[in-house]
Amino acid sequence: MTRADPHGEVIVDRLSxxxxxxxxxxxxxxxDAAEYALWLGDDALVLAQCLGWWISRGPELEEDMALxxxxxxxxxxxxxxxSHAGTADGRTxxxxxxxxxxxxxxxxxLAELPNGDYAHTxxxxxxxxxxxxxxxxxxxxxxxxxxxxIAAKAxxxxxxxxxxxxxxxxxxxLGTDDSRRRLLTALEHVWPYVGDLFRDEPLLDRLxxxxxxxxxxxxxxxxxxxxxxxxxxxxxxxxxxxxGGGRHGIHTEHLGLLLAELxxxxxxxxxxxx
Amino acid sequence: xxxxxxxxxxxxxxxxxxxxxxxxDELIAADSRIEPRDWMPAAYRKxxxxxxxxxxxxxxxxxxxxxxxxxxxxxxxxxxxLMAKVQDExxxxxxxxxxxxxLGTPRDEMFQAxxxxxxxxxxxxxxxxxxxxxxxxxxxxxxxxxxxNQVPLCRASYGPYARAMVRICKEESFHQRQGFEIxxxxxxxxxxxxxxxxxxxxxxxxxxxxxxxxxDEESVNSQQSMAWNIKRFSNDDLRQRFVDMLVPQAxxxxxxxxxxxxxxDEATxxxxxxxxxxxEFQEVLGGRGPCNTQRLAHRxxxxxxxxxxxxxxxxxxxxxxxxxxxxx
Numbered sequence: 394m395t396r397a398d399p400h401g402e403v404i405v406d407r408l409s410x411x412x413x414x415x416x417x418x419x420x421x422x423x424x425d426a427a428e429y430a431l432w433l434g435d436d437a438l439v440l441a442q443c444l445g446w447w448i449s450r451g452p453e454l455e456e457d458m459a460l461x462x463x464x465x466x467x468x469x470x471x472x473x474x475x476s477h478a479g480t481a482d483g484r485t486x487x488x489x490x491x492x493x494x495x496x497x498x499x500x501x502x503l504a505e506l507p508n509g510d511y512a513h514t515x516x517x518x519x520x521x522x523x524x525x526x527x528x529x530x531x532x533x534x535x536x537x538x539x540x541x542x543i544a545a546k547a548x549x550x551x552x553x554x555x556x557x558x559x560x561x562x563x564x565x566x567l568g569t570d571d572s573r574r575r576l577l578t579a580l581e582h583v584w585p586y587v588g589d590l591f592r593d594e595p596l597l598d599r600l601x602x603x604x605x606x607x608x609x610x611x612x613x614x615x616x617x618x619x620x621x622x623x624x625x626x627x628x629x630x631x632x633x634x635x636x637g638g639g640r641h642g643i644h645t646e647h648l649g650l651l652l653a654e655l656x657x658x659x660x661x662x663x664x665x666x667x
Numbered sequence: 668x669x670x671x672x673x674x675x676x677x678x679x680x681x682x683x684x685x686x687x688x689x690x691x692d693e694l695i696a697a698d699s700r701i702e703p704r705d706w707m708p709a710a711y712r713k714x715x716x717x718x719x720x721x722x723x724x725x726x727x728x729x730x731x732x733x734x735x736x737x738x739x740x741x742x743x744x745x746x747x748x749l750m751a752k753v754q755d756e757x758x759x760x761x762x763x764x765x766x767x768x769x770l771g772t773p774r775d776e777m778f779q780a781x782x783x784x785x786x787x788x789x790x791x792x793x794x795x796x797x798x799x800x801x802x803x804x805x806x807x808x809x810x811x812x813x814x815x816n817q818v819p820l821c822r823a824s825y826g827p828y829a830r831a832m833v834r835i836c837k838e839e840s841f842h843q844r845q846g847f848e849i850x851x852x853x854x855x856x857x858x859x860x861x862x863x864x865x866x867x868x869x870x871x872x873x874x875x876x877x878x879x880x881x882x883d884e885e886s887v888n889s890q891q892s893m894a895w896n897i898k899r900f901s902n903d904d905l906r907q908r909f910v911d912m913l914v915p916q917a918x919x920x921x922x923x924x925x926x927x928x929x930x931x932d933e934a935t936x937x938x939x940x941x942x943x944x945x946x947e948f949q950e951v952l953g954g955r956g957p958c959n960t961q962r963l964a965h966r967x968x969x970x971x972x973x974x975x976x977x978x979x980x981x982x983x984x985x986x987x988x989x990x991x992x993x994x995x
Contacts, residue, residue: 441746442738446737446738449730449965450968450969452972452976452977453976453977454764455761457730457757458758468743468750475743487742487743511972511976564979567983567986568981568983569979569982571975571979572978575975655738658741665741665857666856667744667745667853
C-alpha cells in the first residue's frame, strides 16, 4: 500500500488489513467477533468524528494539532476494526460507517456525548484513553490474530492519548478557579456514562479468548483514575448513573444528529466512489 | 497596501549603522542568508514581519473552509486525508509564527492583530466551500497557486523564513496531488459527481489566479521585496507560470477552465488568459467578500473561548515552577 509521506499515520489507499497490520488480516471474523469489533470500532469512529470538530477551534494551535492527531489515530483504529468486522459478511469500512442506521451502531453512549467546552471534551477523552490503554494492552493476546494485531498498533497510540489527557486534567484541575469549576461541571455531565464501558454483555460469553471482558478492566481503570483524582483533589462523580445501552443500539439523542452529518453526503450518492 | 499586523516592531538596531548596513548589503548582493542576529534595516524587518505573519494568518484562516467538510467527508479514507491536511495547515501556521517571532514580534501580538481585524490574510479564504468537490478544487488550484508563490520563497534572503518554506512546500505539493486526485475521482464518477467537480472549478479558478496579487504595475510592495531577495518573481510572471501549468492538468482531468479568452499564444509560448475582475479582488480585500466576517468571527470565537484554557495552562505552569523552586 501507499504510505503518504509526510503523513506516516494516514492510510491513503483503501485499507488493506493484511498490509496495515502485521500478523493479522488473513482470516474473516466470526459473526460474534465482528460484533465485538463493531463495539470498539464505533467507539473510535464516533470519538474521531467528535474530535474532528475541534480542528480550527482549539484553545491554541498546539491543541488543534494534538486533537487532530488523536482524532486521526482513532479514525485509523476505526477503519481497521470496521474493516475486520466487515469480513464477516462482505461489507467494507465505508458500508459500515455510512450505511448503518443509528440503532445499528454499537458505540458506548460516552463516545457520542457532545463536545461541550474544552473541559467536557477532555473528560470524555480521558475516560476513553484510560479505558483503551487497559483494553488494547489485554487485547493483544486475543486469539483473533487481526484483533490482536490492531490492538498492538493501537496500544502505542492510546498511551500517548492518555498522557495528553492526563496532563490537561492536571492543568484544568490545578490551574485557575475557573478551570477547576469547569472541570467539575464537565465531570458531573460526563462521568455518569463511564460505567457503561465496563458492563459485560452475553456476547462476551461466546468470545472467551477472543475479546477482553470489560468488567476485568474496571479495577485498573479505577486505580488510574483514583490516583489522578487524589493527586488533584478532585472527587469523581458516580460513574454508574446513566442507564447506558450503546452496545445494544440504544443511544443518546446526540448520535442521530452526529450520524446525519457524517453520512449525509455519502447517502446522497448511492453507489458513488470517492 | 496591507497594514503591518504589528504596530510596533521592536527595532533595536540603529538604522544608520554603517558597518551593519555594509555587511547586510554584501549578504544581499551575494544572495546569502540574513539570520536573526544579523543587523538588518528596520524596513526590511518590518516588511518581513508583515509578509510572514500574513502568511501564517492565511494558514490559520485557511483551515476553516476545509475543516467545514471534515465531518461530512464521503469516505473514511477522505476524512483521514482531509483531517491530516487541515492539521498540516495548523503546523504551517506554527512554523511561520515561529519564523516571525525570530524578528522580535511575539505570537500573541500577531494573533491579537488577526482577531482584531488589523492583519491581512490571503483573500482566497474568504470564499465559501459549497460542496465536497471544493476540497479537490482548493487542493488543485489554491494549493497549486500557493506552491507557485512559495517555491521561490525557499530561497528568500531571511534564513528562518526560507527554511520554514522548505518544509511547507514539501507538504503543499502532497496537498495539491490529493486535490487533483479528488477531482479526478469525481470526473470518473457519476454525472452528479462530474457536475460537482466542474462547479467547484468554475468558482475557484479566477480567485486562485488572483492569489498572485495585483498586476505588476499596481503591486505596491513588490519592487522593494525583489531588491531584498525576499520575492524572486513578479506577480504576473508567477500567474503566467501557474496558468501554463493548469491548462494541461485541466485537460487530463476533463474539466473546463472558465475563461473564454484562454488560448495558446504562439509568439510568447504561453497561454494567454482573459482579464481578471480586479474590482472583485479589491472588494474581498476590503472586507466585502462572501465570508470575511464569518472567518474572522470563527477565529475570534476560538481565541476567546479558549482563553480560560490557556490561562489555566499558564497558571499551572507557574505553580509547578514555584513548587520546583521551593523544593530546590
